[in-house]
Amino acid sequence: MLDKKVLICYNEPVSFYTNYIGKDSSSNEERVDLSETDFKKNLHFIQDSLQKSFSSVQSLGFTRDIKKVISLFQSSKPDLIFNFVESIEGDSDYESFVTGMFDIMQIPYTGNNSLSLGNCLNKRRTKQLLTFKGIKTPAFQVITIKDSIKPGFIKIKYPIITKLISEDASIGISENSVIYNFEELKKQCKFLSMNYKKDIILEEYIKGRELNISILGDEVLPISEITFNKLPKGLPKIVTYEAKWSPSSVYFNNSVPVCPAPLKAEVETRIKETAIAAYKALGCRDYARVDIRLNKNNVPYVIEVNPNPDISPDTGFVRSATAAGITYDDLLNRLAGFALKRNISDKSHQKI
Numbered sequence: 001m002l003d004k005k006v007l008i009c010y011n012e013p014v015s016f017y018t019n020y021i022g023k024d025s026s027s028n029e030e031r032v033d034l035s036e037t038d039f040k041k042n043l044h045f046i047q048d049s050l051q052k053s054f055s056s057v058q059s060l061g062f063t064r065d066i067k068k069v070i071s072l073f074q075s076s077k078p079d080l081i082f083n084f085v086e087s088i089e090g091d092s093d094y095e096s097f098v099t100g101m102f103d104i105m106q107i108p109y110t111g112n113n114s115l116s117l118g119n120c121l122n123k124r125r126t127k128q129l130l131t132f133k134g135i136k137t138p139a140f141q142v143i144t145i146k147d148s149i150k151p152g153f154i155k156i157k158y159p160i161i162t163k164l165i166s167e168d169a170s171i172g173i174s175e176n177s178v179i180y181n182f183e184e185l186k187k188q189c190k191f192l193s194m195n196y197k198k199d200i201i202l203e204e205y206i207k208g209r210e211l212n213i214s215i216l217g218d219e220v221l222p223i224s225e226i227t228f229n230k231l232p233k234g235l236p237k238i239v240t241y242e243a244k245w246s247p248s249s250v251y252f253n254n255s256v257p258v259c260p261a262p263l264k265a266e267v268e269t270r271i272k273e274t275a276i277a278a279y280k281a282l283g284c285r286d287y288a289r290v291d292i293r294l295n296k297n298n299v300p301y302v303i304e305v306n307p308n309p310d311i312s313p314d315t316g317f318v319r320s321a322t323a324a325g326i327t328y329d330d331l332l333n334r335l336a337g338f339a340l341k342r343n344i345s346d347k348s349h350q351k352i
Helices: 034-041 043-050 066-076 092-105 114-121 123-132 182-196 241-245 250-254 265-281 316-323 328-351
Strands: 002-011 054-062 080-084 140-143 160-164 200-204 210-216 224-227 256-258 287-294 300-307
Touching: 002 043, 002 066, 034 043, 043 054, 043 328, 054 066, 066 092, 080 092, 080 328, 092 114, 114 123, 114 300, 123 140, 123 200, 123 265, 123 300, 160 182, 182 200, 210 265, 210 316, 224 316, 241 250, 265 287, 265 300, 287 316, 316 328
Parallel strands: 002 054, 002 080
Antiparallel strands: 140 200, 160 200, 210 224, 210 287, 224 256, 287 300
């Protein structure tokens, strides 16, 4: 056991939007961010695991009261932060600011730095960086909240999938997100603009298999596939907000992960090479998940790069780690090791 103080940092669940699922809903359950509440339910698993390896393990929920947070840091003096902060009171734009504060306070923390978190949250910037590096990603177009949408304004091909330009956890994504004509597009963009007050990114919809590639350090873990074979006809085969967070929904119960994914060797190699290239292009470190769609010719297209993906015990990242023979305790210890080693390296450079 290491004689070190660990502080688990996460965001206190707060309702930021009145609707998270990307379509009209009367359910009160859907009016809270289930991705945030779900993490807090699993917090004790992380605490129990870390207590096996570290002498002190505490947790801290972040809110907008940053003065209070800084005061708690100064009093507790942690040796290591496990960073699970994805927003401040529901606002994901603050995610990268938190790691900036950790850097200023010179406290080692797990996961990705501010630049990587900020670039990955902004889907336009992600796509620009991927394109610059020659990595395939679906064609896209950004619609700002000030734009007047007219037929000639749309420059990419249908079908199109609509996403909020700076959100994660599939917030705002539903079966209505896949669009086949201009009238549908205009209707969905109006709904998203009114409910989320954010710019929208339109992306050419790649019909094909959906794959999650988890990367730990420099190791690509077994690939996981989200299968939609049991999804009712007429529903697009995509990972919606409900598919991730609403256990009573059709999407949740019919979006089935398979790990390892059955892939031909040459296709698997191509996917892994693409994922690693995307990981490096976005400046990721420690751990991330790259989401890829295969087109009909088995060409991989990167649709998302997710730094600091959820590693609660029942998540896709942990599923891939388990398939690689990595226990949950070992996964957390590896993340801690990356951060502590980085801190030692930083101190040695300062002496020079």
